[in-house]
Amino acid sequence: MIEQFKNLLQDLWQILLQNAFQGFVVLLGVAVVLGFMAWLLTRVDRDALSKIAVQFNRILGPVSLTLLLGVVLWVSWVGLSVVRNDLNVRLLQRESATFSSTEIPAGGDTTQYSPYASYLQERTYTRNLVLPSDLLDRIGVEGAEILTPYLPDPSTENITRLQDQFRRSGKQLVLTREATQLTEEPIALEGTDIKVDLGFVQSTDSKRSYYNAAFDGTYVFVNPLQQAATARFNFPLPYGSGTLKDFQMTVNGQRFELANLNQGYLWEGEIAPAQKVTVRVQYKNQGSRTWRYELSNKREPIKAFKLQLTSGQNAKFQTGSLYPTSQSGNRYNWDLKNIITAQSIVLSFSGVAVRETLLKVFGFVPLSLLMLALWVTVFSLLHHRKVPLLELVFAVVGLTLAAVFGTYLVTYLAAPLAVLVACLLGAVVAVRALGNLYLVPALVSSFTPAVFLWTGNAGLVLSLLGMVVLLSLIPMRKTT
Numbered sequence: 256m257i258e259q260f261k262n263l264l265q266d267l268w269q270i271l272l273q274n275a276f277q278g279f280v281v282l283l284g285v286a287v288v289l290g291f292m293a294w295l296l297t298r299v300d301r302d303a304l305s306k307i308a309v310q311f312n313r314i315l316g317p318v319s320l321t322l323l324l325g326v327v328l329w330v331s332w333v334g335l336s337v338v339r340n341d342l343n344v345r346l347l348q349r350e351s352a353t354f355s356s357t358e359i360p361a362g363g364d365t366t367q368y369s370p371y372a373s374y375l376q377e378r379t380y381t382r383n384l385v386l387p388s389d390l391l392d393r394i395g396v397e398g399a400e401i402l403t404p405y406l407p408d409p410s411t412e413n414i415t416r417l418q419d420q421f422r423r424s425g426k427q428l429v430l431t432r433e434a435t436q437l438t439e440e441p442i443a444l445e446g447t448d449i450k451v452d453l454g455f456v457q458s459t460d461s462k463r464s465y466y467n468a469a470f471d472g473t474y475v476f477v478n479p480l481q482q483a484a485t486a487r488f489n490f491p492l493p494y495g496s497g498t499l500k501d502f503q504m505t506v507n508g509q510r511f512e513l514a515n516l517n518q519g520y521l522w523e524g525e526i527a528p529a530q531k532v533t534v535r536v537q538y539k540n541q542g543s544r545t546w547r548y549e550l551s552n553k554r555e556p557i558k559a560f561k562l563q564l565t566s567g568q569n570a571k572f573q574t575g576s577l578y579p580t581s582q583s584g585n586r587y588n589w590d591l592k593n594i595i596t597a598q599s600i601v602l603s604f605s606g607v608a609v610r611e612t613l614l615k616v617f618g619f620v621p622l623s624l625l626m627l628a629l630w631v632t633v634f635s636l637l638h639h640r641k642v643p644l645l646e647l648v649f650a651v652v653g654l655t656l657a658a659v660f661g662t663y664l665v666t667y668l669a670a671p672l673a674v675l676v677a678c679l680l681g682a683v684v685a686v687r688a689l690g691n692l693y694l695v696p697a698l699v700s701s702f703t704p705a706v707f708l709w710t711g712n713a714g715l716v717l718s719l720l721g722m723v724v725l726l727s728l729i730p731m732r733k734t735t
Contacts, residue, residue, distance in 0.1 A: 320644035327648050328628060331655040332621040339617050342662045346610040365468065365542035368491040368549045369447075372476040372532075373439040374484040384430040439487065445531070446475040446559040453546060455567035455604070465543040466567065466604070468496075474534045478526045488534050490520040496540040503537045548600040550577070562589040562600065573601035609670050613662075615707040616674050620658040624651050626724070627685070627700035631693050633728055646688045653684025654701060671708050678702045695727055 420431045453466040470493075478484055490504065504511050504520055511522050526532060546564075550557060566585045572578055577598045579587040589600060628647055635642045661677025668676070682701035689697050699720060706716040 364545040366494040366547040370490040372442040448473045449562045451564045453566045500539040560591040570602040576601040619704045630696040649688035650685040654681040657681030
């Protein structure tokens, strides 16, 4: 839970940095308004407010004030439902907009396939075909094209040398084809050392957060032959990664650039017997939801594999995938040696659905208003105090107007920041209306909707707040 709270604070800080100028202007305006309201509220005469309450009690009576409080709660409930629907429409329009003022992730689920090394070798194959006896005469008239149904196209099989010979065997015609083919023999990677950093950003215009990934992988392989060979190293470009930035590949310290990427990033060169080749690949990209590394396209031995992944969010692992060998906070490590596996490394990040989160936040405000009214009423009755009905009316109206203000503030500020500002504004009004005696109910009721910003833990926090409410209502023994 502590790690998730730290992540929430980091996300808020990143949001503040990304919306620095716009946020400063809006926050400055909000601060001025809050300051002016605070000054006005400090001028509130509690005795005068009590006298007004006494006059209302005399004129309307407790029953009428209770009915007034009920009407205010009902109007707030209906009004907030309308405002919430309007917020939903505005957020949907913003999500479906063709243009946006903030960055939207270009990549989605990112999959990086493991590279593979190989060396080229020539192999000679011999094939005998028995042909119709009259075919040789037809070749002299119609040409060698009539052999097409019998022989495959050699250009599709990496043929470097081709020799055909015809001979008769009794009444049959035998074609002997000798073909020298260029084949790729795999080279097992001696070592793999990868470092990945996933820096998460919450986009105000997108449904979910995305990450800026920095990939740094070092691969080592050795020529297994006792003679020089032509080696190849193919690094498949990541799938679903969007635009790759700062891509760089070095082979034994020498920068390698390629223009044709149809077969991935393919290096080819001559290597001496038992020579070690070190390839380093670096790039940056955007992605969201998941990050995946395919250790092997087929089941093959892995001598040494290291992967260190640092994430700005807590990760979950796909069932059946390789779990980390060690973990420290949001840093995950895989240290594997001498294994044979066809499993993958798959991490999933839930992210934050901005629209759904905001709808939960402002959808809970009516319940927090009802909680405040019931909490203050029960607390007053248990302590043999007069229920502050008029003060409750002011507090409910203040929290309602603060919530309405928050639904429009999300257009100018990042969602978490807008919600916290609205809750703070409502808390100021509620505390000043109810007084210090009801400080805890006012603060808890004001900030309870904000728990839905803590994605995945809202239920836990609400349960703890329920315990706080219950404990505040239990009569405590007075100490002498």
